[in-house]
Amino acid sequence: METRSAPSLSTIAAALGVSKAAVSLVLGGKARAGGISRALEAKIRAHCRRVDYLPNIHARRLGSRLAGNVGFLLEETVNIGHVSPFDEHCMSLIVGGIGAAADQAGFRFSMQFFKPGMAEAKVFDWFRTREIDGLIYYGFAMPPRWLARFRREGRQVVGIGIDPALGLPTVNIDNFAAAQALTEQLVRWGRRRFFYLGGRPESYPGAQRYLGFRAALAKHKIRFFQRDFAVGGFSETTAHALTRERLAAGPFTNDAIVCANDEMAVGAILALRKAGIAVPGRVAVAGADNSRIGQYITPALTTFDNLPFEQGREAFNLLHGLIRGETVPAAVTLQSSLCMRESA
Numbered sequence: 001m002e003t004r005s006a007p008s009l010s011t012i013a014a015a016l017g018v019s020k021a022a023v024s025l026v027l028g029g030k031a032r033a034g035g036i037s038r039a040l041e042a043k044i045r046a047h048c049r050r051v052d053y054l055p056n057i058h059a060r061r062l063g064s065r066l067a068g069n070v071g072f073l074l075e076e077t078v079n080i081g082h083v084s085p086f087d088e089h090c091m092s093l094i095v096g097g098i099g100a101a102a103d104q105a106g107f108r109f110s111m112q113f114f115k116p117g118m119a120e121a122k123v124f125d126w127f128r129t130r131e132i133d134g135l136i137y138y139g140f141a142m143p144p145r146w147l148a149r150f151r152r153e154g155r156q157v158v159g160i161g162i163d164p165a166l167g168l169p170t171v172n173i174d175n176f177a178a179a180q181a182l183t184e185q186l187v188r189w190g191r192r193r194f195f196y197l198g199g200r201p202e203s204y205p206g207a208q209r210y211l212g213f214r215a216a217l218a219k220h221k222i223r224f225f226q227r228d229f230a231v232g233g234f235s236e237t238t239a240h241a242l243t244r245e246r247l248a249a250g251p252f253t254n255d256a257i258v259c260a261n262d263e264m265a266v267g268a269i270l271a272l273r274k275a276g277i278a279v280p281g282r283v284a285v286a287g288a289d290n291s292r293i294g295q296y297i298t299p300a301l302t303t304f305d306n307l308p309f310e311q312g313r314e315a316f317n318l319l320h321g322l323i324r325g326e327t328v329p330a331a332v333t334l335q336s337s338l339c340m341r342e343s344a
Contacts, residue, residue, distance in 0.1 A: 097312025
């Protein structure tokens, strides 16, 4: 019985009448750099699929400077109250942006969760075994020892939603400016007695949103008291409970509630409606992120756009530039836009 030998670079090259180098360049994602036309690249890839040829990934890594893969490290606790971090609107779109940009560049991406206290090897082995060429981090605050090691080893790492002062290239929206603009719009509409539901203290975007809110009040000389601030932790359930407590504590004189994300704003609206308080007639409510839930609640939520897909895409592009040895910005700041709806 005749047995067919497994396809190799040599047999593929012979079948197509091209060099082994041409086949290797195409399979290594370097067709353009090697001067290979798109038509020939397509022909080689189609033949490899037809003969079911998969190059040995470990051999490719040993023979190439790049793995053609980046890592995405997600802090698992960023979305407390969800079954999975991907249950949240922004998170799924950030991943979509990374994936779309990686695919366009001929890269893949791998993902793993980060939990405080986890073994460092799970992260650094990615680099040591050359599984990834660089890393995108999304979380609250990267451990300082990780930052020091990344710098010491010359690793390429980009952060999403982290403080640029940490010293890593970062991607954020201008949370300060967006929160300030949203609050000023509420002031122009006559709101003066604000209640603020903040996120988690370790969140850089959350902190910037609060600072933007306070800047708007200061600009219009509106007093703000500490009793009008509560930490909702980005949680709809917590925000709902805090709003109910505020309503039960005595006369509710606030005419606006501004929240550090949309989920908390939804919790506040539900508590106000249950208490028979009209939104926005009696109290205006505003959030941040422009998540889908805010579009479907009644009244539809006033907010600003977190641009999660764009942040994911820009994070990969920033990392890709670092991997290629290009000079890249220390920080990329995207400009958001207000979404003025019925809740304010």
